[in-house]
Amino acid sequence: MDDGYTVGDLAGLSGVSVRTLHHYDAIGLLTPHGRSAANHRRYTDVDVARLRQILFYRELEFGLDEIAEILADPAVPPDAHLRRQHRLLRERRARIDGLLDAVEHELRVRGSGIALTAAEQLEIFDTDRFGAALAEVEDQWGVDAHTAAYTREDWVAIKAEADADIAAFAAALAAGEPADGEAAMRAAEDHRAHLARWFFPCSHRKHRKVAAHYVSDPATVAQWDEIAPGFAWYVHDAIVANADRARS
Incomplete structure (x- = not known):
């Protein structure tokens, strides 16, 4: 999408509820970084990739605080997470x-x-x-x-x-x-x-x-x-x- 994904778009794409995405945003785990032409917040491809990492770690039964700590290190490349x-x-x-x-x-x-x-x-x-x-x-x-x-x-x-x-x-x-x-x-x-x-x-x-x-x-x-x-x-x-x- 040229101007990114709405929260509803991302919910439909990922199978994660809108409520859960709002919660991730509220705690700073997954905050949308894009903006639409009307200046509404949108999820970018980078945000989608981060959600994928979050869902992997959730499937492995990591807590949200643990996931935030793991993903917070900018020195860790995506390949290392994989x-x-x-x-x-x-x-x-x-x-x-x-x-x-x-x-x-x-x-x-x-x-x-x-x-x-x-x-x-x-x-x-x-x-x-x-x-x-x-x-x-x-x-x-x-x-x-x-x-x-x-x-x-x-x-x-x-x-x-x-x-x-x-x-x-x-x-x-x-x-x-x-x-x-x-x-x-x-x-x-x-x-x-x-x-x-x-x-x-x-x-x-x-x-x-x-x-x-x-x-x-x-x-x-x-x-x-x-x-x-x-x-x-x-x-x-x-x-x-x-x-x-x-x-x-």
């Missing part, structure tokens, strides 16, 4: 995916006839990120039928082995062992045997695919790296090195 929003949205998606995984996992367990208390569910399933990442692979490769008959004792044993795998990788990393060193590759081979024993035939070639899956999502990598900096890629590299050794 990168930040992209990261925050990915983190939110990862959290939602994690919740979906937990619910679907419980549905599978209930469908198998295994009766677990809430405390047992937390004890066995909810504390093991290594196993959570594995569960995604399980879903992709369709091994639910294989695990459906597992008892509580089976799952406790699976978790204990998975925890031992994590500990072995973490100990090797903490000791400064290279990912292609003997300790790390031994942990990788134990991990491959764990998958083969409990979930699916796991050749070294398939184990490489598992390793690639573990580092395919930045949010998952960040969670794994809470165990130790660089942990996710260390596990990946150890698995690849072990597969290379087996091939040679």
